[in-house]
Structure formats: C-alpha cells, structure tokens
Amino acid sequence: MRRRVIAGVGEGWWALLGTFGLTRARWRELPRIARRAVKAVLWLVVGLLLIAFLGVWEWSALAIAAVVLVLVVPDYGRITVRGRRVGRFIVPAAVLVLAATYPFYASSQGDVSPSMPQLPIFGPVPQMSTMVGMAVFSIMALGLNFVVGYAGLLDLGYVAFYAMGSYTAGWFASSQFSKQNVYFGAIGVTPGLTGFHFSIWLVLLMAGIATAVIGILIGLPTLRLRGDYLAIVTLGFGEILPQIARNGDNLFGTGFNLTNGTGGITPIDPPGFGSWLHHHVGLPANFLTLGTNSDRAFFWCALILVLLTIFASSRLRDSRLGRAWIAIREDEVAAAAMGVPLMRTKTWAYATGAFFGGVAGAYYASYVSGAFPDSFFFQISVFILCMVILGGMGNIWGVIFGACFLTYLNLEGLSNIGGWLNNHFGPGGSDFELWHKTLDVPEYAYGIYGLILVIVMLFRPEGLIPSSRRAAEFHEGVHDQPLYDAAA
Amino acid sequence: MFIGITLATHAHTEAQIRARRDYGKYILPVIASLLVLALVFWLAKNIQIDGTAYFINIAFIGLTNGALYALIALGYTLVYGILELINFAHGDVFMLGGMFSATMILSVFHLKAGASTGSLIGAILGSLVVAMAACGLLNATIERIAYRPLRGAPRLAPLITAIGMSFILEDIAIAWKGPGYTAVPSVLPHGELFSISGVTYTWEKFIVVLITLPVLLLLVWLVQKTRQGKAMRATAQDRDAAAMMGIDVNRTISFTFLIAGGLAGTGGLVYALYFGQIRYDTGFQLGLIAFTAAVLGGIGNLPGAVLGALLIGFIQAFNEGLTWHSPGSDWTESIVFSILILILVFRPQGLLGERTPEGA
DSSP: OOOHHHHHHHHHHHHHHHTTTTOHHHHHHSSSHHHHHHHHHOOOOHHHHHHTSSSSTHHHHHHHHHHHHHHHHHHGGGBBBBBGGGGGGGGHHHHHHHHHHHHHHHETTTTEEEEEEEEEETSSOOHHHHHHHHHHHHHHHHHHIIIOOOOOOOOOOHHHHHHHHHHHHHHHSSSSTTOOOEEEEEOOOOOOEEEEOHHHHHHHHHHHHHHHHHHHHHHHHTTTTTHHHHHHHHHHHHHHHHHHHHGGGGGGTBBBBBOOOOGGOOOOOOOHHHHHHHHOOOOSGGGGGGGGGGHHHHHHHHHHHHHHHHHHHHHHSHHHHHHHHHHHHHHHHHHTTTTOOOHHHHHHHHHHHHHHHHHHHHHHHHHHBBBGGGOOOHHHHHHHHHHHHHOOTTTTHHHHHHHHHHHHHHIIIIIHHHHHHHHHTTOOSSSHHHHHHHSOOGHHHHHHHHHHHHHHHHHHHEEEEEEEHHHHHHOOOOOOOOOOHOOO | OHHHHHHHHHOOOOHHHHHHHHHHHHHHHHHHHHHHHHHHHHHHHHHHOOHHHHHHHHHHHHHHHHHHHHHHHHHHHHHHHHHHHOTTTTTHHHHHHHHHHHHHHHHISSSOOOOHHHHHHHHHHHHHHOOOOOOHHHHHHHHHIIGGGHHHHHHHHHHHHHHHHHHHHHHHHHHHOOOOOOOOOOOSOOSEEEEEETTEEEHHHHHHHHHHHHHHHHHHHHHHHSSSHEEEEEEEEOOOHHHHTOOHHHHHHHHHHHHHHHHHHHHHHHHHHHOOOEOOTTTHHHHHHHHHHHHHOOTOOOHHHHHHHHHHEEEEHHHHHTTTTOOGGGGHHHHHHHHHHHHHHHOOTTTTSSSGGGGG
16 A cells, blocks of 8 residues: 555656656666755755745855755765775764864854754754763664664663663762762762762773673573564563662662662762863863853763764674674574574674663763663653664664654754744644644654654664665565574 | 584583483472462461451452453453564553543543442443443554554564554543543442451452453353354464465454454453543553563463463552562562563463463
C-alpha cells in the first residue's frame, strides 16, 4: 500500500515537471553535481522564503545558506591526495569547525545572539545549554549504536548505564560518603569537605569502566537470549537499577546510604583544569567560575568527548570485532558457523555501548551538578533508541543527527513549537482559535517520539541517513533467526 | 548441535565433558529448590508472627490481583503465541480500557457509591461490553497499522513500532483525561461476603473474580471448541501450513488481537472498579508485571499465563503485606523484574513450558 502511495506521488511529481519540459530522462542526463546544486538551491530558497515571511529575517541567513551550499553540493568524497581519499574528511571537519565556533556566532552573553535568523515554528537557534545536551546525548546515542546499530541487539534499558555513570560521578566527586576524605585532583572543592573528590576527568574514565563492568555483568547471563527476550531483560534491568537508586538511601535496612534516595546526590564537583594549567596554558581552572561562559567550556569539552566517541565508533566498526558484530547482526547462525564467538562478541558490544553511556552520564551529572533518580525513566531509553532509529542505525553521522535533532526538540524545540501553535491557533490566537485551552506540547513529547518510531519503522526503517548495509538488510531481508531457535 | 561441533576439536574427551555436563545439570534445580525452601520458611515464619487469619487475608488480596493480572497476561500470551511478538502496547490498551470504563461509569451511567444492586449490575455489564468492544477494536487497529506491514521485516522492527504505539496511546490518554489520576467512585459494595474467625472476604474482591472467571471460561471455550479457535491454534503452530489449509491468516491474527484487546478491556474495567483511580502510565507498569506473569507461566501457554499471574499476584501481596523481613512495596517492581530476568535466563519456556496456545 505505502509503496504504491510513494510511487504515485513520484509519478505525479514527474508528470508535473514534464509539463514544463523537464522529464525524468532529461533530469538524469544532467551531471550529478548540477542535480545536487539544483536540489540544494531549491530547498534553500524554500527555507529562506519561510524565514523571510514567517520567521524573523536576518541577513546572516544568507551566509548560512551559502555555507550549507558549499558543504552540500560538491562531491568531496572523490578528492584524493596521492591516492588517499582525504576528501571524505572535509565535510565532517567543516561541521566540526562550525560546531566548535557556535558559541561565537550564535550566542552572546550566554543567550542566543540577536543577529541569527529565526525559523518559523521552530523559533531561534539552540541555546548553549541545549548544545551541551546535544553533545552529551550524541555520545549516548553513539554508545547505544554499538549495541543496536552494529550488533543488532535491542537494548531497552540503556538508561541504566546512564544512571550508573551519573551515580559513579556522584560517588567519586561529591560529599556523598561522609566518612571518607579522599582528594585526587578535584577542582573547586573547599578544603576539608568530606567524601571522595577525584578529578572529574578521572571520574569520567572510572564511570565508563564501572559501567562497562556492569554491562558485562548484565550481558553475560542474558546475551544468549533471542532478540525480543533480550530487549525485555534489558528493560527489566533498566527498571531495577533506577529503583535501587530511588530506594538506596537505606539499603537492606542497614542504614547505609548509597544513593541518597529520591533527593539524589548533589552537588557534584564541577570540571576544571586546575590552577597550574590555567596559568601556563590558559585553560579554565574551574568551569563554574566562568559565569555566563561556563556553558561554552562545558560544550567544548563535550565536543571533544564526542570526537573521541566518533573515533572509537568508526575504528571499532572497521575492526575485526566490528565486522564480527555486523556478521552477527546479519546472520547469527552463519556467523557462529564461521567461528565468530557469539557470546564474547555480543558482550563486547554491550560493554562498549555501556562504557560510552557511563561517560556521558558522568559528564552530564557534572554539568547539572547532580545525579537524580527521577532522570532515569524507561522513557529515556526509548528516547535514545529513537535517536538511533531516526538517524539511521549503524551510521555514525545519522545517529549524531538524530541525537542532535531530538535533544533539541526535547529541550527547546517542542516548547517553541507549542508556543507558536498556541499563539496562532490557541486561546485568542492570531490566526483563528482552533482549541480553547493552552496546549502543552512538551507534555506530549514521548508520544511524538513514539510516533517518530512508528513512522520511521514503517516508511524508512533504515533511518534518515542510512548506512547502505543496513538499508539493504531492511529491504532484502535478513536471516535473523537467532541461534537459540536454530539449535533447538 | 553446536556443542557437537566443538567436541571434535577440543582436547577434552567426550566422557569428561559429559561428566561435567551431568554435574551442571544438578546445579540449577538445587539452587531453585533452595530458593523455594527459603521462600517457604519465610512464609511460615510470617504466618507464625502475624497469625493465619492475617495471612489468608493477604492471600485474598493476592488472588484478586492475580485475577486482574491474568486478564492482561492472557492478552500478551495470545498475541505472542500467534505472532511471536511482544505486544508492548498491550498494557496501554488495558489502561485505555480503564479510561473507557471510567467514562462509562461516570458520564453515561452516572454511578455513585452506594447505588442499588440492579443499576450496579446493569452499569457494570454495560461498561464491560463497551470497554471490551472498544479495546478489541483498538488492538486490532493497532495490529493493522503498526504490525501487519512489518510481517516480513527483521523481527525487532514490529517490537520497535509496538513501543512507539505504547507511547502514542499514553499520550492519547493524557490528551483525553489529563496527566493526573482519573478517580472512579467506589461503587462496589465493601460488605463482607463471609467472615470466619478473622478471615474476611469482601464483596469487591469477590466481584473481581466474578467478572474475571466467566471471561476466562469464555476464552477457553473459544480457543478450544470453536472453528475460529481452531484456526488460531493452527496459525500459531505453523502460519504457512495454516494458510495452505485455507485459513485466512491475516483475519485470524486480527481476531486474536481483537480477543486480546477484549481481555485488556475487561482488565481495565476491573482495575477501574477495584482500585478506583487510573492514570496514563498505569498500563505501562501493570503491563510489564502482566508480561512477567505470562513469561513465568510460559509465554504462548494460556493456563500458564493464569498460573503465572496468580503467582505474581501472591508474590506482590505477600511482599507488600507481610511484615517479617519483607522488602515492601518500594521493591515490588525490582522483585517482579528479577523474577522475569531469572525465568528468561534459566527457563525461557516458563513453568508450564509450551510455546503455542494449543494446551488451552
């Protein structure tokens, strides 16, 4: 049915263009770069017109359009230097530069810069705090991508790793354990404060490793289960760990306060580089003393973590281990027959994914200065899963796009959209009154993510920016009968 | 089969490996029986401390919860039996069933606490029919929209759409009833059915069983005796072969979803009447508990779902009601999910063990 709909829309479109003399055959004869240029220019013109007439126009919109044009149109992938395809790094590098300089052109004094244009409905460009969230969730989504995208295991309890990372930061960088008094390079802690106070950079690593160990512990007994059972078991762990966090202020009636219960562990020490690096290299000594600029420091550090994650993702994907993951995803029985150790390979995927979830959780905990049990709902797991699926399972850039877009929606976009809708169609709306009670759009956030899941799975299961291999699997089908069934 | 392949290359002799394997065979039953022994000891100690009457009263609560869980667990097990799909949205269909019932009781029948018996019976039956029909149609629609187009896709694809549907249903409930609790007046009579030496069984608990039991019997009759039930069993056993025998597989699957939805609607009504309040996220929690019950009994197995549901109901009631070293309601979810994980890891076929609803 839906294929026929899509085909019908395509036919109609070409029939319309044909009346203007542009038939499909003629279009195909044009050189590739020209076709790309025409498409990009058309889209950009539509976008600019929308901004000009429905949004808030600034001349910087033209500059943005020019940058997009330069990035999208030429086929950089073909550029080679002495036989090496260095061209494929051009677009990611440019995007990285654009992201890293974002605080300079898009924000002023911690707020959104007034010289940036505003899209209709979506409103202004993201604030710095949202950018930090985007970076952190990119790390998490890339971590989940190891499990879901590469190894093809559905993990519905990824939030457990996020929680584990946050609480590791809580344990080793705050005053939670008042009987201890251990300092190791912590920044901005009043001397004499009790508890473990490790340097936050060390804590990130510790959180990653601790979470990976938890991942292995969860994975060892459960990873031999078939896909849907595994999903449910991970969901179970994702519910148990937060409950331990909620009830952990008096574990087993012993009075041992592990997690401080519903109050959560707060404050967590801020990151920073200490006074020596501050005086000699100029790095900030303590992020929190930067005032309105602290978000920038958090953002740049998160960006470096994202880079490390991307590096690990792409290197691992092409490694022996990564190829084993993909082999298992495509055909478990064949992979086993070829000598791929199923359990070990899956456990590594799980541990790697958990590692990055833990790092991201710890970093976010230090950003919001606390680890709270309320932030570890099942919904977050599905939220992160939605990023991976929307962007494109198994494709690093797709996953990052999904993470950025959905985090933006979650933190800013939905409330902007809600405000726009209410202004135009809400009570006393400027266009006409469609509903008479203010619509709280962010309240429906998870239904919107659910809708995204359903629509993507039905119409474009490979995601918006697919990896070609994954797309082929969805369209040609796979032998994903689990070994568990095949052997039985 | 694969153990056989590794045998040939391994340095161990076959006898050694068999000896080790035989050894391992006993570990699991031993641990399981130790756990059961500890459980029995814990129960006995509690009976000794709280008295038998109190214990039986708690057990009645467990029975009532179990009956409710059975209704929902059967929906999971029916769908899983026929499609091998965990219908993640099922719990939310149940929740919407509760919402339908609440609307019927509040706005259509205007039932208040202490209504006459005749109007009570009429209202409950009317709400039951409406909730069953609405939820059945809803569930069948969900199948048509979100699962049927993905029949040939990788098996995780429909699970992902099921999760999506679950979220969408929750938001429909928010849009309809708001994010807070919808209160249903306690219309059920609270009087005692009988009270013998401290053991009391109240009418409201009895009515839950009274609604549940006929529905269960009807389901057994339907699956066991009717032509449609035979088609369901055949489709569950082998979809291709069933199609070759002239069974309309898609229609049978739709029918199964309709039945499962009807059970969820019944569960929703029972929940709304018995607990008196319902919220958009009620279905998620209860759905997971009911799914655990289905897995515990052996997913795809109808009596197994009822057995598992009763067991989970008792476990929950004892955990929350008993006083001697019981973890308490803070830990109910953790206990239920631990059971789920342990069962899936060590005995994925569940207690009763079949994968098809043939044994119904």
